[in-house]
Amino acid sequence: MPAPADPVPLLRVLLAGGPSAPRRAWLEAGPDAPPPPALAPRLAMVQPRQIERCLAWLARPGHHLLGWNDPRYPALLRLVPQPPPGLFVAGDPDLLWRPALAVVGSRAASAAGRDNAALFARAFCRAGLAVVSGLAAGIDAAAHQAALACGGATVAVLGTGPDRAYPRAHAALLEQVAAEGAVVSEYPPGTPPRAGHFPRRNGIIAGLALGTLVVEAAARSGALVTARLAAEAGREVFALPGSIHLPQARGCHRLIRDGALLVETPEEVLAGIAPLAGPLARTLAPREQAPARPGGPAAVHADAGSDHDRLWQALGPDPTPMDVLVERTGLTAATLSSMLLSMELDGRVAVEHGRYARRPTGGGTVA
Incomplete structure (x- = not known):
C-alpha cells in the first residue's frame, strides 16, 4: 500500500501534539473538514522547520509514516483505548x-x-x-x-x-x-x-x-x-x-x-494467548481485502475463510518455509503469519525452525 502522496497535513497533526482523540477524529473526517477549535491553536504553532525535519527523515529509504486514516495502520493497535493518531516507522511496517x-x-x-x-x-x-x-x-x-x-x-x-x-x-x-x-x-x-x-x-x-x-x-x-x-x-x-x-x-x-x-x-x-489469538489474529486480515473508507480508517475483516482454505491446501506433512507458502498462496508473509498462529494454537499446524506442516490429526479442511 503506497504512502500518502502528501504527508504534510498529517505531519502538522502529529506535530501539534495534545490529546489524541480529537486529532484522530479530524483525520478520519477527511482533508476538507475544519480542524476542531481546540486543535486550531496547536496547529498554528507548528513551525516549518519541524515539518522540514520530518520530511528529510521520511525521504530516507525504509522510513514510513502511518496515519490513523492509513490502511497500513496496525489493526490491533486500533483496538486499544487511546491509540496514537500516527506512527513513524523505520524498517518494515x-x-x-x-x-x-x-x-x-x-x-x-x-x-x-x-x-x-x-x-x-x-x-x-x-x-x-x-x-x-x-x-x-x-x-x-x-x-x-x-x-x-x-x-x-x-x-x-x-x-x-x-x-x-x-x-x-x-x-x-x-x-x-x-x-x-x-x-x-x-x-x-x-x-x-x-x-x-x-x-x-x-x-x-x-x-x-x-x-x-x-x-x-x-x-x-x-x-x-x-x-x-x-x-x-x-x-x-x-x-x-x-x-x-x-x-x-x-x-x-x-x-x-x-x-x-x-x-x-x-x-x-x-x-x-490461545483464547485471544484466534479472534485477534483474524483482525490481521489482508489489507488488500480491506479498502479504506473515504476519509476513514481501513475496515477490519474478520472473515478470511477462503484464504485459510488456500493456506491449508498449500501445507503438507513436510515442513514448508514461509517463502514457499507465500509463493503457493499469493498471500503476504504478514497475512500468513496471523493465520498460521491461529491454526497452530488450534492444533492444526506444527512449526519448527520457521517451517510449517499439517499435524497428522489436523483434518482435511479449515473453516
Missing part, C-alpha cells in the same frame, strides 16, 4: 501486522532475568511470532537481541523520536532493529526522551501484542504500566515468578496476586 508478544521488564535486570528474556524471545520467534519491546536496558535489550540473533522478527517502540536511541548506548541496537525489524514511535524525529512519553510508548507496546510477558519488574516499574495497559486493552498478561529476596521480582509477584498468569515456560505463554 508489515511487521506491525504480525502476531506478536511483548517482552518487558526491569532495566536493572539480573543475569538470570536477561537469560530468561532471551529464552522466551527465541521460543516466541520459533513459534512464528514477533517480539515487541521498548529498547530499554536490561530485559528489553535482551529480548530484542535474542530475536535478532535467531533470525526472528522484533519491533522496538520508543518514547523518543524514531532516530533517537534511549539509552544512547543502544544506538547500534536501534540501527540493527531498524534494518532487520521495525522501530516505531508516535513522536517525530529528533524528539528527546521525556518522562511523560514513556507511558504512551508502553501503551503502544501493549497494543501491538497479543499478550505481554513481564520477566522482571521492581515494585515501581514501567513494565507494570505496560502490563496494566495490556489488561485494559483486553490482552493477556503473564509474569515470571522469582526469589522473594530479589527486588526485581516484586513487581511480578504483585502482578500475579492481581491476576496475571504465572508462567515458567514459553509453551505456557503460547497456551495462554
Whole structure:
C-alpha cells in the first residue's frame, strides 16, 4: 500500500501534539473538514522547520509514516483505548501486522532475568511470532537481541523520536532493529526522551501484542504500566515468578496476586494467548481485502475463510518455509503469519525452525 502522496497535513497533526482523540477524529473526517477549535491553536504553532525535519527523515529509504486514516495502520493497535493518531516507522511496517508478544521488564535486570528474556524471545520467534519491546536496558535489550540473533522478527517502540536511541548506548541496537525489524514511535524525529512519553510508548507496546510477558519488574516499574495497559486493552498478561529476596521480582509477584498468569515456560505463554489469538489474529486480515473508507480508517475483516482454505491446501506433512507458502498462496508473509498462529494454537499446524506442516490429526479442511 503506497504512502500518502502528501504527508504534510498529517505531519502538522502529529506535530501539534495534545490529546489524541480529537486529532484522530479530524483525520478520519477527511482533508476538507475544519480542524476542531481546540486543535486550531496547536496547529498554528507548528513551525516549518519541524515539518522540514520530518520530511528529510521520511525521504530516507525504509522510513514510513502511518496515519490513523492509513490502511497500513496496525489493526490491533486500533483496538486499544487511546491509540496514537500516527506512527513513524523505520524498517518494515508489515511487521506491525504480525502476531506478536511483548517482552518487558526491569532495566536493572539480573543475569538470570536477561537469560530468561532471551529464552522466551527465541521460543516466541520459533513459534512464528514477533517480539515487541521498548529498547530499554536490561530485559528489553535482551529480548530484542535474542530475536535478532535467531533470525526472528522484533519491533522496538520508543518514547523518543524514531532516530533517537534511549539509552544512547543502544544506538547500534536501534540501527540493527531498524534494518532487520521495525522501530516505531508516535513522536517525530529528533524528539528527546521525556518522562511523560514513556507511558504512551508502553501503551503502544501493549497494543501491538497479543499478550505481554513481564520477566522482571521492581515494585515501581514501567513494565507494570505496560502490563496494566495490556489488561485494559483486553490482552493477556503473564509474569515470571522469582526469589522473594530479589527486588526485581516484586513487581511480578504483585502482578500475579492481581491476576496475571504465572508462567515458567514459553509453551505456557503460547497456551495462554490461545483464547485471544484466534479472534485477534483474524483482525490481521489482508489489507488488500480491506479498502479504506473515504476519509476513514481501513475496515477490519474478520472473515478470511477462503484464504485459510488456500493456506491449508498449500501445507503438507513436510515442513514448508514461509517463502514457499507465500509463493503457493499469493498471500503476504504478514497475512500468513496471523493465520498460521491461529491454526497452530488450534492444533492444526506444527512449526519448527520457521517451517510449517499439517499435524497428522489436523483434518482435511479449515473453516
